[in-house]
Amino acid sequence: xxxxxxxxxxxxxxxxxxxxxxxxxxxxxxxxxxxxxxxxxxxxxxxxxxxxxxxxxxxxxxxxxxxxxxxxxxxxxxxxxxxxxxxxxxxxxxxxxxxxxxxxxxxxxxxxxxxxxxxxxxxxxxxxxxxxxxxxxxxxxxxxxxxxxxxxxxxxxxxxxxxxxxxxxxxxxxxxxxxxxxxxxxxxxxxxxxxxxxxxxxxxxxxxxxxxxxxxxxxxxxxxxxxxxxxxxxxxxxxxxxxxxxxxxxxxxxxxxxxxxxxxxxxxxxxxxxxxxxxxxxxxxxxxxxxxxxxxxxxxxxxxxxxxxxxxxxxxxxxxxxxxxxxxxxxxxxxxxxxxxxxxxxxxxxxxxxxxxxxxxxxxxxxxxxxxxxxxxxxxxxxxxxxxxxxxxxxxxxxxxxxxxxxxxxxxxxxxxxxxxxxxxxx
Ligand SMILES: [Fe+2]
Numbered sequence: 001x002x003x004x005x006x007x008x009x010x011x012x013x014x015x016x017x018x019x020x021x022x023x024x025x026x027x028x029x030x031x032x033x034x035x036x037x038x039x040x041x042x043x044x045x046x047x048x049x050x051x052x053x054x055x056x057x058x059x060x061x062x063x064x065x066x067x068x069x070x071x072x073x074x075x076x077x078x079x080x081x082x083x084x085x086x087x088x089x090x091x092x093x094x095x096x097x098x099x100x101x102x103x104x105x106x107x108x109x110x111x112x113x114x115x116x117x118x119x120x121x122x123x124x125x126x127x128x129x130x131x132x133x134x135x136x137x138x139x140x141x142x143x144x145x146x147x148x149x150x151x152x153x154x155x156x157x158x159x160x161x162x163x164x165x166x167x168x169x170x171x172x173x174x175x176x177x178x179x180x181x182x183x184x185x186x187x188x189x190x191x192x193x194x195x196x197x198x199x200x201x202x203x204x205x206x207x208x209x210x211x212x213x214x215x216x217x218x219x220x221x222x223x224x225x226x227x228x229x230x231x232x233x234x235x236x237x238x239x240x241x242x243x244x245x246x247x248x249x250x251x252x253x254x255x256x257x258x259x260x261x262x263x264x265x266x267x268x269x270x271x272x273x274x275x276x277x278x279x280x281x282x283x284x285x286x287x288x289x290x291x292x293x294x295x296x297x298x299x300x301x302x303x304x305x306x307x308x309x310x311x312x313x314x315x316x317x318x319x320x321x322x323x324x325x326x327x328x329x330x331x332x333x334x335x336x337x338x339x340x341x342x343x344x345x346x347x348x349x350x351x352x353x354x355x356x357x358x359x360x361x362x363x364x365x366x367x368x369x370x371x372x373x374x375x376x377x378x379x380x381x382x383x384x385x386x387x388x389x390x391x392x393x394x395x396x397x398x399x400x401x402x403x404x405x406x407x408x409x410x411x412x413x414x415x416x417x418x419x420x421x422x423x424x425x426x427x
Pocket of ligand 1: 154206210
């Protein structure tokens with residue numbers, strides 16, 4: 001066979017979760033499960049949603065279709081290996097033939113891991129990405145999982161990863177495999193109406209970063225060809241199909257995030273952000289994220305001192321979207337020269353207008369303005385870090401090679417240190 005790509009990848013794949021979208025879509029959860037052929041499900045949710053009676057309402061709708069439901073409502077905002085384990089134990093013993101997640105990324109990720117352990121057994125850490133975990137691949141498909149997101153952020157309903165915090169190793173990492181992708185997503189913007197402005201801000205900025213990082217990632221055909229199809233990573237680099245999803249998510253983020261933060265009852269804006277989260281989830285599920293997300297892991301994992309406004313006050317932590325956005329301006333200043341046109345396109349998609357004479361500061365300035373407008377933290381310092389922490393943060397970010405290989409240019413420890421230093425205060 002001739003070498004078509006000179007050692008470079010010549011193939012990309014497009015896999016997406018089938019989605020059902022619209023105000024009221026969650027009322028069809030029971031109908032969806034019945035259609036998926038399941039009779040007894042474990043439903044993963046969190047205490048806040050139980051209190052808001054969102055979980056209870058969905059349980060009723062599912063039971064009305066004759067499907068048995070057992071609720072696990074102890075997902076926490078920032079899952080740890082212990083909280084995953086507790087859910088997985090119930091999953092393994094419960095004799096379920098399907099799973100449902102009602103919640104943000106944490107609940108959806110908890111459901112993915114519960115499903116994995118219930119279906120294939122083993123220890124959670126065996127499956128966690130190397131070098132933190134064993135990097136074992138799930139041997140086959142999981143039981144059906146229906147994801148019903150209640151935040152407009154992670155896009156976890158569309159992705160193949162589950163993120164967890166491992167406190168004893170002071171590291172945040174994940175399990176990543178295509179079998180973890182939920183079988184269906186039901187995306188109902190009415191479920192997000194009660195989300196506080198701070199949560200809306202963090203989740204929405206995560207959406208913007210998913211889309212921008214994917215759009216500005218190393219093209220799939222500039223990456224090395226994997227030895228076997230099995231070695232082709234879920235994050236493959238920018239490709240024409242992922243670009244479409246990311247581009248639309250950028251438009252929505254630029255146009256509707258401010259409105260969603262200003263007025264939570266703005267159903268049009270909520271709907272666009274909810275859909276934007278899923279669109280970006282499909283885009284980055286294919287192309288991948290890189291520098292801001294790689295930096296976000298140690299920013300969220302290293303210190304647990306910051307009590308974020310607007311979130312439950314049960315433990316201090318850095319909300320994911322904010323941990324990502326704080327380094328995005330500096331990261332895109334650094335990557336600008338690798339693909340200037342694409343940085344200009346992202347600037348135009350976010351502003352919805354033609355942007356002339358772009359340079360390395362154009363996109364960073366647009367992102368900084370958006371951060372200011374939606375009340376994001378000013379930078380890494382506000383989250384509890386100083387220049388003295390930069391070495392540790394760099395070390396943590398360098399562990400995310402799975403992500404960093406997707407950056408449009410090579411990233412050294414020194415580059416990351418500069419990005420983090422510039423990100424101490426964005427304004
Ligand atoms: Fe993210």
